[in-house]
Amino acid sequence: MKRKMLAGAVALASLSLTACAGGSSGAEAEGQIDYWLWDSNQQPAYQQCADAFHEANPDLTVKITQRGWDDYWSALTTAFSSGTGPDVFTDHVSKYPEFVANGQLLALDDHIADVDLDQYSAGLADLWVAQDGKRYGLPKDWDTVAIFYNQQMVADAGLTEKDMQDLDWNPDDGGSYEEAIARLTVDANGVRGDEPGFDKENVAVYGLGIPGAGYENGQTEWSMYTATTGWTHTDENPWGTHYNYDDPRFQETIAWWYSLIEKGYAPPLETTIGASVNDNFGAGKSAINISGDWMLSTYFGYDGVDVGLAPTPTGPNGKRASMFNGLADSVWAGTDNPEGAAKWVAFLGSTDCQDLVGAAGVVFPAITSSAEIATEAFAEKGIDVSPFTTHVEDGTTFLFPVTDHASDVHAIMTPAMDEVLGGKSDVSSLTEANEQVNALFD
Amino acid sequence: MTTTALDRPAGRTGGGGVPAGPARRRPRNQLWPALGMIAPAALGFLVFYLYPTLRGAYLSFTEYNVLGSPVFVGLQNYVDMAQDDVFWNAVRVTFLYVVLNIGFQTVLAVGLAVLMHRLTRSVLIRGSLLLPYLIANVVVALLWFWMLDYNIGIVNAVIDAVGLPKVAFFGDEAWTVATIAGVNTWRHLGYTALLVFAGLQMIPASVYEAAAVDGAGEWRTFWRITLPLLRPVLVLVLVITVTGAFQVFDTVAVTTAGGPGNASRVLQLYIYEQAFARGHFGYASAMSVVLFLILAGAAFAQMRLLRAGESDLS
The missing domain is CATH 3.40.190.10 (Periplasmic binding protein-like II)
Structure with missing residues (x-):
């Protein structure tokens, strides 16, 4: 947490x-x-x-x-x-x-x-x-993560509760999950993200709010996607001695995630500095957020926002995934x-x-x-918390990576992920960061 | 000023015939009273400055994580530092910050001080310039952090209202250092201006009168009279503010925390992170030693180049 x-x-x-x-x-x-x-x-x-x-x-x-x-x-x-x-x-x-x-x-x-x-x-x-x-x-x-969504915006977009409960995702085109995010994105003129004439430079509501680049663990940022590709943070857990940020499955997923920013479906990284992702949700500036159960009381405490919960999307392995900490x-x-x-x-x-x-x-x-x-x-x-508990019942959790040198790994990966999500570096730059990380364990 | 004359017993040649009365005699040995008087300050200096400095210098040759005991590693920390891209980036970012902060701050402070000096005698107006300096650094930083926020900040609301594109002041790499430099300029401007103002008051009015008689305008007076005569005070102000600027920390720590990426990771923040977040106290000490040397060098260079010891008045 x-x-x-x-x-x-x-x-x-x-x-x-x-x-x-x-x-x-x-x-x-x-x-x-x-x-x-x-x-x-x-x-x-x-x-x-x-x-x-x-x-x-x-x-x-x-x-x-x-x-x-x-x-x-x-x-x-x-x-x-x-x-x-x-x-x-x-x-x-x-x-x-x-x-x-x-x-x-x-x-x-x-x-x-x-x-x-x-x-x-x-x-x-x-x-x-x-x-x-x-x-x-x-x-x-313990905690898991789930989708928090704005019920009014979902209804306005013509999506149903059931659509939200059964989203699927893949790193190539984002699946029905990206379709929902695109649909929920609205520009200043009221044009939706999946409609012609969408102005990505002038977005009023982002489909997906993001808290930041996700550091080394991506608990509420990207770990629920990467885990469904079969990727793991480390060679074993707990007590792994080798990180896998050079893996193509990880880098493809991050590239897809960044593409949401490029397409205007998620806010540029620079606008998230100092911003509170949940307050922006509460202010109606994003339609979907992914967050942990420890944020339930905060999200459900916003006046005038009807919050819905949905489990994280199923991925290429046909299952959902959530970090379990x-x-x-x-x-x-x-x-x-x-x-x-x-x-x-x-x-x-x-x-x-x-x-x-x-x-x-x-x-x-x-x-x-x-x-x-x-x-x-x-x-x-x-509040029906089954989107959180379903991971425990279905066994789709994976444990928070536990290794030595955690604070050094954090210090190396934080700017490296910022560079990629800020559009300053390609995802392939994470390979070099990975080498720095693994050098800690030599 | 005249102690040397008084110390000498009024003898055959000195004193002009004034008798040396017993009431004016001082103890022959002034060493002990002197030591007694500087003892409190000296003790503080030894315990809180000298000892930590020496210990820090020692720790810079060790590997130390605070919870264990220091292990001597020779020059390893300095070798690592030379190869640490983040360190060199921090040096660059810090210099950029110092140039921006000191540049804006000094020019504006001199301008403000001259306005105070030439235009107003109101204590209220002069005093109100100090107000930002009376607010704690962290509060100032957070205040601007919220006002400049991309999504909910009032500044961007105004920018948006007049039809300009919003600016991520703290989040955009191109802006972040300039923004932090600007926030600190805002806070320190009044204080710096006050120091300069004190220097202005030391310039005799007769010089200005002479300039006025000779027909010099305000502009010419400023460049030919005010600025040259202000130089010793300006050097002092620069040494103080440059030293302070190199140690920028709190404003960064409570706003960007070094981000985005490493764009605002200034030296002090990196030192703090290495020591307190990552447990590398030895490495952090080595960087502190380097920062110490940079600061000493900068202060020395300013004193020398700007001839701080001389005044054009005499």
């Missing part, structure tokens, strides 16, 4: 303030467990968990600190190195390998014995076993209370907490039965 855009900018603005607050655990009260997370949408649900935990363990109190995604990891590193890290924190698969390599995480095996790993959705628990064979996190939630809670190796911290992690990873989180209807908990509670909670809000 990732958080982007302006929220990050604001988070950075508070960098100097939060940097000072890191020293709290130095003078912490007896029995206080510091817990960090980054998603403010989820904080109320986890506060409920913390209260329930305190009730069950009166000698332990959990203090939750929330800080935005962009600020979270540098604050965490700083806190670790200055010896003031949180006892427990929400962890991401792209980050924890480096923490393990530097001895910053407590192996949970010795502290949490009796956890039923089968209660979690398939594959989630395995993500958190490092190359040393030890467990460094207990799964807390799961967060977990990890314990910092420098905690002054490893037993208490482990107890809290075990509680977070149990139905006691995950049922509460599920009932809040903000995210899908890792435990299968708790996720069903979340599905019901969403349904009560009038």
